[in-house]
Amino acid sequence: MVDSAIFWAIALFSVGAALGAVLSRSIINAALCLIVVFLSIAGVFVLNNADFLAIAQVIIYAVGLTIIMLFAIMFTGDRPLPQQRSNPVARIASGIVVLYIFGLLIRAVAGAFPANASLSRTPEFIQTMATQGSTTELGKLLFMTYAMPFEIASILLLAAMIGAIIIAKKRFVETSELETGLRFEIDRESAPSEEAIEAIRASRQIGSPTDQRLSPQMEIGGLEETEPATMVGVGTREGEQ
């Protein structure tokens, strides 16, 4: 009885917060809703005898990932886009796809399992789970049966970390921010389009492209080969934060 009440509370919270994360207008609110979803899913793990996973879920998703998401939101600006949703045709089409897949999945799983499926555990194991938790068993599995995938996962994480640093690193930074308050970057291969520069300028509310203080700096930006030492220094500092 208590179990079922907890389950229904968790289910309501997670589905409601998931809808909020997908539908809310402000992206910050979406990230906060996502925290609620992750915490609710940690509750589902607890109900399923997965206490280690529940704690990992809270640490990795509800705290770590959401913080990184918030960082990305801060980097890319949290203003709502002028047109929040895609165009009507795309919305209807994706709605049809979503409903079709939902029907398909529900049809596949509904009634596929006995309604009163009992746990497939021996009473001793359930007792162990209740008193000691699943961490010991999981550790044995991870370091014995699944030792090889475990090591490969570590390589994957290392590769992802190096890749993320290299992708997000600034290649060349042109700063005139001390003078104008504007900082815009010139990528070595592809300089930002006029449109992009205009957007940055508009978001910072500063002068026109022909601003006197700006134009000499832009000329320097054209001579990429010289690459003065100060600029490189700024670039690395900004890139490694």
Added chain:
Amino acid sequence: MPDFVTQIGLNHYVILATLLFVIGLGGVLTSRNVVRVLMAVELMLNAVNINLVAFNNYLQPGDHLFGQVFAIFVLTVSAAEASVGLAIVIALYRSRATADVEKFDLLKY
């Protein structure tokens, strides 16, 4: 009270996971902010994790926790995916100055 309210079984968890997965899919398909697309992908991965853990608890013969190990690997891969994805978002924002996925059409033409 009816049985399906008081007796929580495997079906409940699977249907909850289905709901979350479909909500995440809708988010991926309809949102225009690239960070929200990544959030929706994380939602879908979490729904899969619910399935793995519930199946492990209800259907795994013997006293084993293989399903939870798979859930841990899903966690690992999704962490790697999120870090690389957000790095790409930041790199894209540098060149386009927007977070709108429909403006990211550099490879389209």
